[in-house]
Amino acid sequence: MKIGFIGCGNMATAMIHGILKSGLASEGDLMASAKTEKTKKKITDELHLACGTNEETASFSDVLFLAVKPQFYEDVILSIRDHVKKDALIVTLAPGKTLEWLGSLFGEDRKIIRTMPNTPAMVGEGMTAVCPNHSVTDEELDTVLTLLSSFGQAEVIPENLIDVATAVSGSSPAYIFLAIEAMADGAVADGMPRNKAYRFAAQAVLGSAKMVLETGKHPGELKDMVCSPGGTTMEAVRVLEEKGLRSALIEAEKACVRKARAM
CATH class of the missing domain: 1.10.3730.10 (ProC C-terminal domain-like)
Structure with a gap:
């Protein structure tokens, strides 16, 4: 399983550390992209991962985490949607970006999972709210829950509670x-x-x-x-x-x- 992160800020870095520490993936199974040269250097020199463009990371990934700020989501999605594997699991981390909105940009048949993690993931004590769309199978959801549980707890909730989870967690x-x-x-x-x-x-x-x-x-x-x-x-x-x-x-x-x- 190949795992990609578009964006590699504090949250993505914490998630990557958790996934690697748990043994769920090795460094060669991960790729990340970043906007700044400083973050690109962190990806290669500190995390020891391949650093690709957004498009390369999308093409590489079986599970693709979108870890950019909400205001950049539309531009990033439009640039990568033709590069994402047909059966890839797309995992978002942004508040306010609904499954319907995400599907309208990626395509209604895409497998999309909304999540809302928090920064205690940096010490392995994160709490992540999870909500899949109709295209995600139970087995695929379990795969993502296992990844998310590598840096804390993860729980599936209805989409109407995702923004509540943003506030409380x-x-x-x-x-x-x-x-x-x-x-x-x-x-x-x-x-x-x-x-x-x-x-x-x-x-x-x-x-x-x-x-x-x-x-x-x-x-x-x-x-x-x-x-x-x-x-x-x-x-x-x-x-x-x-x-x-x-x-x-x-x-x-x-x-x-x-x-x-x-x-």
Whole structure:
């Protein structure tokens, strides 16, 4: 199986590392293309992959990942669609680009899978939403899910939820990074050295996420386990509620979905 990436930014690089580390493919099974000379050099010198043009990468690939920014999708698709193998699996990473829109450019009979990964793929803890079109068989979908699972978790959802996944998963690492930064700033304000503050805050977030995933308990129940009556945590939670933390996160996600759907 030959795998190609058109575009090789941070997300594509993380995906490539995961695929290679998992042993699902070797360096000779992958090819990538890039716009800038700096990224082309990364492809050959750091990733040790063949670097081709967009058209060459399309012709090479049995599974083709489109890892360019959404605003470049139409131009890239129009330039490669006659070079893509007839039975190739085309995997997109862009918000807002629907299966119908993609099919109108590639051709309605093409095998297209929309995905929305996130940057924790860089450390093997990504979460990818997946939605295939009607031309993709169950076996082909399993092939792509296996590739996506090499750098985290992957789950099939209906297309109408892809933009919701963008908000709750694709973009949400930025929200969490803001939270970690703010938590660390609070610790620094009370005297903790910044490097230790980041470590304490980040590990607390990591451990809390694992508790949600591994215990199966509702986040509210886990929150209540920390909030002793009259205790320090309850006082902190009271301030967060007063300042509208929940509402801010909900409204941020709703804004993200609106933006994704408009792209």
